[in-house]
Amino acid sequence: MDNLELKRHANEVRRGVLIGTHAAKAGHPGGSLSAADIFTYLYFEEMNVDPANPKDPKRDRFVLSKGHTAPGLYAALAEKGFFPKEELTTLRKLGSHLQGHPSLKCTSGVDMSTGSLGQGISAAAGMAMAGKLDNADYRVYTLLGDGELEEGQVWEASMFAGAKKLDNLVVIVDNNGLQIDGPVSEVNDPNPIDKKFEAFNFHVINVDAHDFDALRAAFKEARETKGMPTAIIAHSLKGKGISFMEGQVGWHGKAPNDEEFATAMAELDKIEEGLK
Amino acid sequence: MGDVKKIATRESYGNALAELGAEYPNMVVLDADLAAATKTGVFKKAFPDRFIDCGIAESNMMAIAAGMATCGKLVWASTFAMFASGRAYEQVRNSIGYPHLNVKIGATHAGITVGEDGASHQCLEDIALMRVIPGMTVICPSDDVETKAAVRAACDFDGPVYLRTGRAGVPVFNDGADYRFEIGKGIQLKEGGDVSIVATGLMVNSALEAAELLAADGIKADVVNIHTIKPIDKDILVKTAQKTGKVFTAEEHSVIGGLGAAVCEVLAEECPVKVHRIGIYDVFGESGSAGALMEKYRLDGKGLYEQIKEKM
Numbered sequence: 001m002d003n004l005e006l007k008r009h010a011n012e013v014r015r016g017v018l019i020g021t022h023a024a025k026a027g028h029p030g031g032s033l034s035a036a037d038i039f040t041y042l043y044f045e046e047m048n049v050d051p052a053n054p055k056d057p058k059r060d061r062f063v064l065s066k067g068h069t070a071p072g073l074y075a076a077l078a079e080k081g082f083f084p085k086e087e088l089t090t091l092r093k094l095g096s097h098l099q100g101h102p103s104l105k106c107t108s109g110v111d112m113s114t115g116s117l118g119q120g121i122s123a124a125a126g127m128a129m130a131g132k133l134d135n136a137d138y139r140v141y142t143l144l145g146d147g148e149l150e151e152g153q154v155w156e157a158s159m160f161a162g163a164k165k166l167d168n169l170v171v172i173v174d175n176n177g178l179q180i181d182g183p184v185s186e187v188n189d190p191n192p193i194d195k196k197f198e199a200f201n202f203h204v205i206n207v208d209a210h211d212f213d214a215l216r217a218a219f220k221e222a223r224e225t226k227g228m229p230t231a232i233i234a235h236s237l238k239g240k241g242i243s244f245m246e247g248q249v250g251w252h253g254k255a256p257n258d259e260e261f262a263t264a265m266a267e268l269d270k271i272e273e274g275l276k
Numbered sequence: 277m278g279d280v281k282k283i284a285t286r287e288s289y290g291n292a293l294a295e296l297g298a299e300y301p302n303m304v305v306l307d308a309d310l311a312a313a314t315k316t317g318v319f320k321k322a323f324p325d326r327f328i329d330c331g332i333a334e335s336n337m338m339a340i341a342a343g344m345a346t347c348g349k350l351v352w353a354s355t356f357a358m359f360a361s362g363r364a365y366e367q368v369r370n371s372i373g374y375p376h377l378n379v380k381i382g383a384t385h386a387g388i389t390v391g392e393d394g395a396s397h398q399c400l401e402d403i404a405l406m407r408v409i410p411g412m413t414v415i416c417p418s419d420d421v422e423t424k425a426a427v428r429a430a431c432d433f434d435g436p437v438y439l440r441t442g443r444a445g446v447p448v449f450n451d452g453a454d455y456r457f458e459i460g461k462g463i464q465l466k467e468g469g470d471v472s473i474v475a476t477g478l479m480v481n482s483a484l485e486a487a488e489l490l491a492a493d494g495i496k497a498d499v500v501n502i503h504t505i506k507p508i509d510k511d512i513l514v515k516t517a518q519k520t521g522k523v524f525t526a527e528e529h530s531v532i533g534g535l536g537a538a539v540c541e542v543l544a545e546e547c548p549v550k551v552h553r554i555g556i557y558d559v560f561g562e563s564g565s566a567g568a569l570m571e572k573y574r575l576d577g578k579g580l581y582e583q584i585k586e587k588m
Binding site: 057061063103104105111112113115116119120122123124125126127128129130131133134153156157159160163164 | 348376
């Protein structure tokens with residue numbers, strides 16, 4: 001898929017994030033938007049998944065370790081065709097299959113229930129380990145927040161993945177630099193992130209999270225890396241794509257009101273115009 | 277009971293895993309650097325390719341187990357009860373319990389009989405912690421025969437199971453030809469109309485010994501083995517309560533939240549009778565040999581008998 005098409009899908013994913021969180025009057029748009037291009041690349045270019053056969057044992061797996069950005073994942077799954085986009089407005093509502101955090105029992109296309117930070121990367125490592133035991137070809141991808149790196153379990157899982165040489169595992173860090181209480185560098189600085197993963201025996205790639213050429217090159221490099229897992233440190237902008245949300249920690253866990261929603265959707269309309 | 281054959285249920289557990297490995301090709305066993313103690317090392321020796329040492333990182337191990345289960349593996353994740361239910365509680369709850377994955381938690385070294393290691397390693401709260409997780413099956417077998425049967429039953433059962441075993445040797449008594457294990461089904465071991473003793477784990481043996489001592493006093497005890505604490509066998513509990521009107525529960529666990537609490541929950545609603553909970557009375561343990569501790573905490577046959585007599 002060419003970059004123009006990827007950008008169109010990414011724009012739709014961003015719409016989905018806004019639609020979901022606006023309808024829910026809650027949720028996490030900031031980190032969903034910073035990861036929107038990563039979600040798009042994974043689901044439209046990188047991963048072998050089929051909405052018609054969501055439980056295919058041979059499929060690639062994705063674990064959203066930073067589970068609070070479920071609106072981004074749901075928007076990507078809907079865009080890919082796992083369920084109708086109209087259902088995004090049911091996000092977080094009673095009876096909806098779109099729970100506040102991903103649940104594998106509820107939503108088609110969700111490979112692991114997550115939400116409690118630090119646990120998803122372990123589950124992903126478990127999936128990769130199972131693939132190794134079975135000599136399976138599938139690959140496993142997991143997306144973490146940079147604030148999430150403060151959870152000790154992330155490093156337990158990383159030590160395991162490095163030690164077991166899980167080269168079918170790709171850990172992606174959405175490095176937007178902001179967490180609820182402020183900049184990650186001020187709260188409990190996880191930097192240098194790349195050096196940490198290197199020390200845990202990962203192949204590490206730093207990349208611009210919003211540059212599809214760079215993402216393409218990074219995921220290709222990950223595929224070609226043998227004998228060790230890959231960590232892609234994706235340098236991103238929180239709230240990316242919506243001018244008044246970009247770089248604002250306040251949009252971590254706050255939904256747009258009607259007015260903000262209209263403004264944001266108009267901005268995406270403008271981007272869409274430019275992609276025609 | 278000097279010459280009775282004694283086997284620790286952790287030993288039975290490790291042996292069962294190794295015995296069943298060939299029958300369940302999708303079985304994998306995870307441990308956290310305790311394979312020699314939990315006895316998963318027996319499986320490791322037989323099936324080295326299906327044994328994964330996760331190192332000293334129990335929280336990670338539980339979520340690794342969850343991930344493997346999503347890929348069709350029958351996963352046994354093993355460590356001491358303290359770490360399985362305590363340290364990794366939230367991983368068990370959120371990564372295994374919530375998605376209801378097919379992970380079996382083989383928790384060894386439960387209870388006071390851990391012995392010399394002392395209170396930091398004597399988990400007296402695990403039954404309570406595990407049984408509040410929706411969908412979690414909690415099994416606490418009483419001897420070698422029952423442990424092996426429980427491991428097989430857990431393998432055949434689709435969903436998360438917490439299997440609680442111990443470090444110390446316990447007499448083998450479930451060796452009758454009519455012995456049958458079914459998850460969620462209690463076992464009537466002795467019929468009597470004066471008092472009920474409802475026990476789990478190694479306390480079942482103490483209950484049988486206490487029943488003999490009571491019999492010498494002319495008191496006939498109804499002895500029930502509740503190997504599955506969740507889902508609990510309501511019928512057998514109501515039946516014994518109706519029969520005797522006086523129930524004693526016996527567990528190597530805190531009296532808060534464990535078997536005694538589970539029995540009270542059932543009987544309060546279905547057949548209110550007086551229930552005395554015998555176990556560890558809201559204290560931490562201490563170092564000592566398993567035997568000395570069982571005696572001090574009055575959980576051996578004699579101690580149990582005396583506690584029952586005092587409370588009758």
